[in-house]
Amino acid sequence: GDSVTQMEGPVTLSEEAFLTINCTYTATGYPSLFWYVQYPGEGLQLLLKATKADDKGSNKGFEATYRKETTSFHLEKGSVQVSDSAVYFCALSLSNFGNEKLTFGTGTRLTIIP
Amino acid sequence: NAGVMQNPRHLVRRRGQEARLRCSPMKGHSHVYWYRQLPEEGLKFMVYLQKENIIDESGMPKERFSAEFPKEGPSILRIQQVVRGDSAAYFCASSQQGVSTDTQYFGPGTRLTVL
Numbered sequence: 001g002d003s004v005t006q007m008e009g010p011v012t013l014s015e016e017a018f019l020t021i022n023c024t025y026t027a028t029g030y031p032s033l034f035w036y037v038q039y040p041g042e043g044l045q046l047l048l049k050a051t052k053a054d055d056k057g058s059n060k061g062f063e064a065t066y067r068k069e070t071t072s073f074h075l076e077k078g079s080v081q082v083s084d085s086a087v088y089f090c091a092l093s094l095s096n097f098g099n100e101k102l103t104f105g106t107g108t109r110l111t112i113i114p
Numbered sequence: 115n116a117g118v119m120q121n122p123r124h125l126v127r128r129r130g131q132e133a134r135l136r137c138s139p140m141k142g143h144s145h146v147y148w149y150r151q152l153p154e155e156g157l158k159f160m161v162y163l164q165k166e167n168i169i170d171e172s173g174m175p176k177e178r179f180s181a182e183f184p185k186e187g188p189s190i191l192r193i194q195q196v197v198r199g200d201s202a203a204y205f206c207a208s209s210q211q212g213v214s215t216d217t218q219y220f221g222p223g224t225r226l227t228v229l
Contacts, residue, residue, distance in 0.1 A: 032214045043205055043220040051215040093214035100214045101159040
């Protein structure tokens, strides 16, 4: 079945460090790919998305490129801030009508220390 | 433009009681999704509804769980005879077009605790 595998957490970094959170997927079709962020006690917020191969999603300094050849969608940020501390979820959605549900990875908890 | 609304935010039930969770989608959105998040886990899809129709319920437990999205009013996720294993955060999301490229917007969730 369709699945998303995320880098195991938790991840702890110092402020201004470079961030990579790995995400790979398995899908029977051509998925759209998403990164969502969840702050403590809150719902999920869309961080960025890409809907076809080689697309790059970007927002708030975060980037991820849809790599079909490696079935990956790794999240990167050049210089993290304390306010980036949250849980990050990679997810996919397939393009078959009636099957637009999101399939999530298990999440990666990120803590940034000053 | 109000986001996705869920209520209650916190719900406590004793084993055997019923839980009703409500979700009002964003204005202009007619596609609603329910997800469950168990402690320290990712979100799992439960059900996808459009107005008056269940489109995909492949993630719903076969017993005790039901969902509806009536022509008027919010979507309701109903859990009958709750058990401790139902304790989780339940999130609702809505989208405008219901296609895979569309963004799903999430509500703040309902945190259900079963005593």
